[in-house]
Amino acid sequence: MEVAGREDLDRFLEQVERDPGSVAGNLEEFEERLHERLARVEAQAVGRYMKEQDEGAEEIEVEGIRYRKKMLCEQEYVCQAGSVRVERNLYVPVKGEGKAICPMELRAGIVEGCWTPRAAKLMLRAVSSSTPKEAEEFFGELGGMRPSRSSLDRLPKRASEVWEKNREEFERELRQTETVPAEAATVAVSMDGVQTPMKDAGRAETRSQPDKQPKGPAGYREVGCGTVSFYDLFGERVGTIRYARMPEKKKAKLKDQLEAELESVLQTSPGMNVVFLSDGAPDHWEYFEAVAKRLEIEDAHFTLDIFHALERIKKALDAYHGEQTPESKAVFEECRIWLREKEDGAERVIRALRYRRDRSRGPKRKAIEKEIRYLKKRKDQMRYAKLLEEDLPIGSGVVEAACKTLVTERMKRSGMSWGEEGGQAILTLRSLIQSGRWERGWKMLAPEYHQEVTPVARIIPIRKRLKKTG
Numbered sequence: 001m002e003v004a005g006r007e008d009l010d011r012f013l014e015q016v017e018r019d020p021g022s023v024a025g026n027l028e029e030f031e032e033r034l035h036e037r038l039a040r041v042e043a044q045a046v047g048r049y050m051k052e053q054d055e056g057a058e059e060i061e062v063e064g065i066r067y068r069k070k071m072l073c074e075q076e077y078v079c080q081a082g083s084v085r086v087e088r089n090l091y092v093p094v095k096g097e098g099k100a101i102c103p104m105e106l107r108a109g110i111v112e113g114c115w116t117p118r119a120a121k122l123m124l125r126a127v128s129s130s131t132p133k134e135a136e137e138f139f140g141e142l143g144g145m146r147p148s149r150s151s152l153d154r155l156p157k158r159a160s161e162v163w164e165k166n167r168e169e170f171e172r173e174l175r176q177t178e179t180v181p182a183e184a185a186t187v188a189v190s191m192d193g194v195q196t197p198m199k200d201a202g203r204a205e206t207r208s209q210p211d212k213q214p215k216g217p218a219g220y221r222e223v224g225c226g227t228v229s230f231y232d233l234f235g236e237r238v239g240t241i242r243y244a245r246m247p248e249k250k251k252a253k254l255k256d257q258l259e260a261e262l263e264s265v266l267q268t269s270p271g272m273n274v275v276f277l278s279d280g281a282p283d284h285w286e287y288f289e290a291v292a293k294r295l296e297i298e299d300a301h302f303t304l305d306i307f308h309a310l311e312r313i314k315k316a317l318d319a320y321h322g323e324q325t326p327e328s329k330a331v332f333e334e335c336r337i338w339l340r341e342k343e344d345g346a347e348r349v350i351r352a353l354r355y356r357r358d359r360s361r362g363p364k365r366k367a368i369e370k371e372i373r374y375l376k377k378r379k380d381q382m383r384y385a386k387l388l389e390e391d392l393p394i395g396s397g398v399v400e401a402a403c404k405t406l407v408t409e410r411m412k413r414s415g416m417s418w419g420e421e422g423g424q425a426i427l428t429l430r431s432l433i434q435s436g437r438w439e440r441g442w443k444m445l446a447p448e449y450h451q452e453v454t455p456v457a458r459i460i461p462i463r464k465r466l467k468k469t470g
Contacts, residue, residue, distance in 0.1 A: 005044050009037040032143065039144045042081035046116065050077065054088045055103035057455035066456060067091035067101060075102075079116040081144045106451040112158050117446050119145050124159060125438075127152050128429035129410065153422070160425035162448050170444045171257065174437050175264040181238045184230035186273040186392055187265050189258055189291075190399035191251065191284050193222040194407045197417040198247065219417065221247040223407050223427070224254040227399045228261045235391035240398055241435045244406045244427040246420050250283060259291050266295060274300045275387075277396040279308045280378055304381040305396035310336060313349060316371035319364050320356040339384050346379040406430050 012034065016023050024030035059068050070092045076085050088104040105113060111120035122145070126135040132152035139146050147155075163170065180187075198221045223246060230239040241261055245254040266272065274297050276288035285302065292300045313335050314328075321328035335352060338345040350372060357368040375382070384394045410426055411418055432441040 005037070005040045009041050012037055035143050039081040042144075043079055043084040046079040046081065047077075047084040047086050050084075050086050050104055050108050050110075050116075051088070053104045053107040055091075055107075055453055055455060056089060059094065059456040060091055060103060061454045061456050062101060062103075062106065062451055065098075066094040068094050070100060077110065077116060078114060078119050078145050078147060080118045080122060082146065103453040106453055109446055109450040111446075111449050112155065114151070115147075115155070117449070119147075120155060120159070121442055121446070123147055123152055123155050124429055124442075125433075127156055128426060128433060131413070156425035156429065157421045159445065160421065160428055163428055163445055164424070166444075166448065170441065171260065173444060174440060175261065177440060178437075180265055180269045180272075181230050181232075183232040183238055184269070184272065185233045186231040186235075186275060187262065187269075188229045188231065188275040188277050188393050188398075189226070189262055189288070190229070190277040190396045191224070191226045191254070191258065191287075192279065192396065192399045192403055193224050193251070194403040195220040196223045196247075196407055196411055196423070198423075199417045199419045223247060223403075223411070223423070224251040225399055225402045225406055226251075226254050226258045227402050228258060228265065229393070229398050231391075231393055233391060235388075235393065237393075237398065239436075240402075241437075242402045242406060242431050244402070244431050246418075246424045246427065255287050259294070262291065263295055266297070273390075273392060275392055276300060276302050277305055277393060277399070279305055279396065280374060285381075301387060301392060302381050303383075303387060303392075303394055304378045306339065306382075306384055306394045307397070309339065309375065309378075309382055312371045312374050313353070316353050316356070316368045319367035319371075320360060339382065340388060341385055343383070343385050345385055346375065346382040350375055350379065402434075405434060 012023065020030075024033055057069070059066055061067070068091060070090045072087060072089050074085050074087045076083050078084075086104065088102055090100045090102055092098065092100050102110075102113075104110075109117050111117060115123065123135070126138065130138070132149045135152045136147065136149045195217060197219055223244060226243045228241045229237055232238050243254055243257045243261075245251065245257075248254070262274070266274070274292070276285075276292070278284040278288070288300075288302060291297075292302075310332075314332055317328045317332050317335075318324070321331065331352065335349045338348045342348060353368055353372050353375070357365055357372060360368060387394050406427060410430060411423065429438075432438045
């Protein structure tokens with residue numbers, strides 16, 4: 001079969017040399033036929049490599065457990081070039097009952113008993129940005145490996161289980177093997193969330209917090225997103241680490257990830273400016289203040305995202321002047337300038353809103369008062385002029401963009417709904433890719449499918465040896 005594959009390729013290439021036009025009607029057909037033959041030879045070569053990883057000893061040892069040879073049989077695997085059938089040995093435990101193992105698969109690092117490491121890596125990358133159906137169609141068009149839709153759906157979940165078991169260790173190693181950008185002068189930590197369609201969302205919310213009414217649209221729960229961003233001396237962003245977690249109580253794991261990331265940064269670059277950026281969620285600010293205390297950051301900047309502040313100001317002005325009126329727009333622009341250019345910008349804005357509140361009655365007055373209370377409570381987090389003077393960030397647009405690119409673009413397509421397992425798999429993949437950590441992350445994940453296989457020399461009792469020698 002292997003010889004036939006190489007001979008077929010040789011005959012094809014010889015025909016191309018003699019008469020290129022006789023091989024195919026056009027260039028597209030030529031490329032397709034050439035690729036099919038090259039892929040067949042490549043798959044056969046991969047099969048030979050895999051066969052070399054097999055073991056033939058009567059007994060082996062894996063992780064302290066002994067196994068004996070049971071049978072030799074053929075199995076189909078998927079590599080980048082396509083399917084390949086490999087004859088390999090299976091072993092069963094010497095003592096007691098247990099699952100049969102395949103030394104070839106353990107030594108070669110076959111992923112989930114089917115895919116070569118290269119094939120699995122490509123499949124994971126594909127479904128991180130497209131649906132299993134779209135990925136299946138793409139691989140079919142590309143040629144070579146042709147994973148099914150069900151395989152493309154199943155693999156990320158299985159790989160995510162392995163990642164989650166080792167997540168803290170993997171993330172610690174990722175942090176230790178990378179450096180803070182040399183030009184970075186400021187590190188900013190931000191946190192936000194995005195409502196995402198979930199399977200059994202209402203029931204899950206009720207079980208976890210029976211006294212709390214679910215927020216957001218029916219069938220949706222909040223996926224948490226967090227970023228750790230680096231800025232240079234001129235306020236330009238020079239790098240970002242992104243995280244996302246499926247809905248969880250108080251974003252507990254997400255908070256642990258962000259704190260560990262910040263702690264690692266400050267251990268290697270202790271002199272950096274630290275800015276905590278978010279919207280007005282009280283839980284976020286309690287967390288940021290606790291982190292600053294635990295990490296002993298004395299001069300941290302706690303900043304309300306300026307766009308959230310402006311949004312509140314606009315609501316109050318529209319309530320008084322009328323939505324989208326010239327008067328509302330003019331005053332809003334004045335307030336925006338105050339916030340960005342005046343040290344007492346927050347106080348000026350609040351005074352302007354109080355002036356309008358005092359000249360209002362009924363629902364209009366209540367609407368303005370609501371925004372005043374919000375801004376008054378957070379005025380110490382609205383020192384934007386001072387931050388801009390020091391070239392420090394004042395907007396949480398990075399984490400809001402992360403909500404869009406990590407979650408919305410992939411997980412909020414029409415008709416989608418997500419379970420914990422499948423959703424976290426996609427979020428982890430996209431976080432690693434968008435943080436520039438995918439290659440190193442894969443090099444940590446892939447070895448989890450490798451295991452050492454040691455042949456065991458069988459010791460023949462002395463009486464049996466004497467009997468054999470006569």
